[in-house]
Amino acid sequence: MVQASDDEGRRLHYGEFYGLRDAPDGAGVVVGNCQAESLRIVVDGPGTPTVRVPPVHEIAPSDVPLLHRLIARASFLVAQPVRDDYHDLPLGTRQLRALLPAGARAVTVPIIRYTGLQPFQWVLRVPEVPELPPYVDYLDVRELALAAGLPLAQRLDRVTVRAVADDALAELRRRESDLDVVASDLFSRPTFDHMRTVNHPGNPIWLGLGARVLEALGSRDSPTDPGRPLLAGVQAPREAWVADAWDLADEPTDFWLTAGERVAAAEVREAQGAWYRDHPIYVERAVGRLAPLLRRWRG
CATH class of the missing domain: 3.40.50.12080 (Rossmann fold)
Structure with a gap:
């Protein structure tokens, strides 16, 4: 063939x-x-x-x-x-x-980024380093801080998880302030189905946003439910302390899903930690760019 x-x-x-x-x-x-x-x-x-x-x-x-x-x-x-x-x-x-x-x-409509369900995660490009960390295009601030020699907790308490989420919503509100349709209030009761990664919203967000777009277009139609998960090619681990912070019953996971395959979170962390050691410029620039998020983690 x-x-x-x-x-x-x-x-x-x-x-x-x-x-x-x-x-x-x-x-x-x-x-x-x-x-x-x-x-x-x-x-x-x-x-x-x-x-x-x-x-x-x-x-x-x-x-x-x-x-x-x-x-x-x-x-x-x-x-x-x-x-x-x-x-x-x-x-x-x-x-x-x-x-x-x-x-x-x-x-x-806004570009949606939300860290309330993955407060350890970000995606960041550095001009001096054309590639991104291996396995997945997302960095873990805990591994980044370790490479930078910064003391950092391995988990956040309930109050700080919600503070990270509030920071993300404040930025989303700022960016959607002059747009026709808003999305920030769709995160009033977040679940892991709302965000698969910090920049991959799930079906509850798409159906809610789609309804608002249709209304803005003057359509009386309801959004089309695709009958399958949208933007689900990459899914981050679900950490127990994040579920606890939002009172979610989801079982924690210790793996990434990429194109339907499971990759152990420990394997990703180890590979990315080695990559950070080989790319100190990326670490330096990322630490500077992510200073507000790192401050939340350092208390």
Whole structure:
């Protein structure tokens, strides 16, 4: 059997975007990072059909005319905030909104990050170090602090877990203050189903956010339940002290789930600790960038 190339597979996956299949009449577009596709799935319905497009960080220069042409005939645009000339391409939210035809609606939604359920975790890129820590793209502040020679607890008490969550919600409220739809209040009673990692929301968030987007678009439809977990390719360990802080009955886990495979949390910590020792610049920059979170951990 002949295997399709990665490029062919990508073109088939985004078939309507690349013109391999006809887009639905009156289709809209959802643009943003890796979260955008999950939102598109729950917004898509009989009254609000959509076209799947690549996440904005994967859009190549040759893709830009295709995206612009699609938006120029879209019935609506749902977009996360993207700065003008992102990656030196005209992909900013303001730039894309200007392409919409007369009468089309535009709705802005936040990029969601929340540390209340994984208060030990963050994802951080450092310009001087092109790669990220091994196994998963998430750092553990406990291993980071160990590599930096900083004293740090291995767990937080209930009050501090909730303080870390409050910090995250304050930042989310700040970023969503000038957007059309908000998400921060969806975390009033967080569970592990709400966030699989600090930047991968689960179905309760997508269905809640999708309902608000549909309302903002003037649709009376309910969000589409996909019948499967969304954005679930990577799932962090569930630590017992975090469950206790939120009065959750979930059994703790000591493994990561990546593409359906279990990887022991200890194995990830060991590999990342060795990586930090080999990348002191990453450790130095990360400690500086994560100072507020580290202060919570140091008490």
